Amino acid sequence: MQQSSAFVLGLFLLLSAGALGMGLGSSVVKYKQLERTVSVKGLAETEVEADVVIWPIQFTRAGDDLAKLYQELERDTKLVKSFLESEGFSTEELTVSAPVVFDRLSNQYGQNEGGYRYILNQTLSLYSTQVAKARGAMVRIGELGKQGVTFKSDMYENRVEYLFTQLNAVKPAMLKEATLSARASAQTFADDSQSKLGKIKAASQGQFSISDRDKNTPHIKTVRVVSTVVYYLND
Structure with a gap:
């Protein structure tokens, strides 16, 4: 008798749990549908407006006397720096990289097909938050050409960058x-x-x-x- 009662009770609990689960499942489905x-x-x-400008200024010299070219490039660097300082920029905003020397006799063909042997490129970079001043200086810097500074125009290497930070x-x-x-x-x-x-x-x-x-x-x-x-x- 005790075993039968326990079996009946267990079966009742199992059926009740199943019914409850079905009811809850149906409620969830209805809720999702609603x-x-x-x-x-x-x-x-x-x-x-951009608040930072990065302006790489590249100038060049060509000739056969390497020592003389270095002297001329140093002079050009001083002229460019003086110009930027006169435009209101500090020395802390300027960075001068090492000159890049190209020897036409040391190229892969080992020949100089006429023209100067050496080409020296120098880059001076301005990193500043004075964007408006820099844009004005870009218009006026060409005046240095009258003093012998030859600027290299390379839209890829010398591209001006403007940042918003x-x-x-x-x-x-x-x-x-x-x-x-x-x-x-x-x-x-x-x-x-x-x-x-x-x-x-x-x-x-x-x-x-x-x-x-x-x-x-x-x-x-x-x-x-x-x-x-x-x-x-x-x-």
């Missing part, structure tokens, strides 16, 4: 703008579906990107961010 959401993206863009200062306002943009899109979707826009279920911040506004104004940057927000929709 949960409606909309995922939208919000865009924020702003234009900013104050991203943290514009992040809060841009994230707010992106969220408002996303909410406006979600509200439109809710109105079209005759629903009410609910609370935020989830949100993710996209990466900030900084790019030149265009190729003619690289000192003006476009900062961009896209945020993804998921909202509940209520009937």
